Amino acid sequence: MHNIRVTADTQTWSIADLAAEYDVTLRTIRFYEDRGLLTPERRGTVRVYHPRDRVRLGLILRGKRLGFSLDEIATIVNMYDAEPGEEGQLVYLLHQIATRRAELEQRRRDIEETLHELAEVERRCQADLDNLRQKTH
Amino acid sequence: MHNIRVTADTQTWSIADLAAEYDVTLRTIRFYEDRGLLTPERRGTVRVYHPRDRVRLGLILRGKRLGFSLDEIATIVNMYDAEPGEEGQLVYLLHQIATRRAELEQRRRDIEETLHELAEVERRCQADLDNLRQKTH
DNA sequence: CTTTACGTTTACGTAAGCGTCAACCACGAG
DNA sequence: CTCGTGGTTGACGCTTACGTAAACGTAAAG
Structure with a gap:
């Protein structure tokens, strides 16, 4: 990787943005949060999704296509950002x-x-x- | 094992045989029949499974590992022995x-x-x- | 004859993964 | 002020894929 610094990756998405991008319903996204798979920021009551959340949603859906249960997916995606x-x-x-x-x-x-x-x-x-x-x- | 004859085409299996071989429960096998995925012979009330049923059970379980629903699996396995x-x-x-x-x-x-x-x-x-x-x- | 093994149907229970209201903000435009 | 747009939290409903008894049949073995 040659890009030491990129534009500070400060982009955020609304729940509807992600729903549209990945073609899932709002209900689905909120359900994944309920199951601990997503942890968006809150501005007031409103959910704000960061790049990390967006990536995780992609991983979750890929896991689903592979036929893993949400529990299995949870253990998998949590492996990705485990600390040392x-x-x-x-x-x-x-x-x-x-x-x-x-x-x-x-x-x-x-x-x-x-x-x-x-x-x-x-x-x-x-x-x-x-x-x-x-x-x- | 209740195998009656061991000549290649005539071999049959009991429900317990198949359950043990594929490591599923009797309930599961009966459920697949209920959904039209298996159609074992009946001798009286007892189910008798032929090579065809055994192969199909293998296909069903492989389909499950791939994350297909039983409905999808049904259309897939039924493609295998469709007549012209x-x-x-x-x-x-x-x-x-x-x-x-x-x-x-x-x-x-x-x-x-x-x-x-x-x-x-x-x-x-x-x-x-x-x-x-x-x-x- | 009773036990044991193996099978049967019927039927209710359950966990996962959402769908689908209902009822409620918040806010900018007309 | 009202309306449309986009968000929120319950809470109940539904389908899938079986689990789990309950209650019974049958046939061989002790």
Whole structure:
């Protein structure tokens, strides 16, 4: 990274901004906060989202696409900004990482298999279709 | 094991057999049947599972690992043994396949990203740990 | 005959992940 | 002053994917 200093990253978003950007409802965003996944600033009663919150929302939604539960996602995203901490903590974190990695690699294998099989079904299907059109024309 | 015959095509399984093999509960298997995902033979009231059902159960569970809902899984596994059918059907099926493929490829990208980021976190974490152990020895 | 193992249906319970009101500010424009 | 826009907190509802009894059938073993 060559940009030692960037413009002070002071941008903020409203709840509606993030909802529109990520195509989720306000209810969803507030629900994630309720579950401790987001912690926006409050100006009065109003939520103000900082870059950190925005990134986390992205991570949460990616986790959802991967089929993780919100609880699992919580442990994952909290790993990202864990402070150095003590030895026990670090060892625990490394163990968590290994576990998640194993899960993800299993999922990747599942995806590869499924893609191959879908390709096979598609081939059959396309053959049937060609065959059908051959006859009628 | 209640396997009646072990010749390749004729083998059957009890509900408990499949539950043990795939590590799910009987309730789960019956629930999948209720949702139309499995259609075991009945001998009297008792369910008897054929190779086809066993394969489908495997597909269902793989679909779950990928984060698909049972409804989505239903459309996917039903694609596998669709009969040739008429043109409209085939076109529809091809469209479904394209959709699923796009989803899966998105998931694969998500996984790659997450794996890379986990590797990064792990690196940081390992560095902190090494640092800590350096100091105490 | 009773126990044990394995199966069945029916039905209520539950946790997750939101959807959907209702009722209430706050504020700038017309 | 009123209206529209955008925000807030409850609180109840709903679907999915099962868990968890309860109550019963059947067939072999002791």
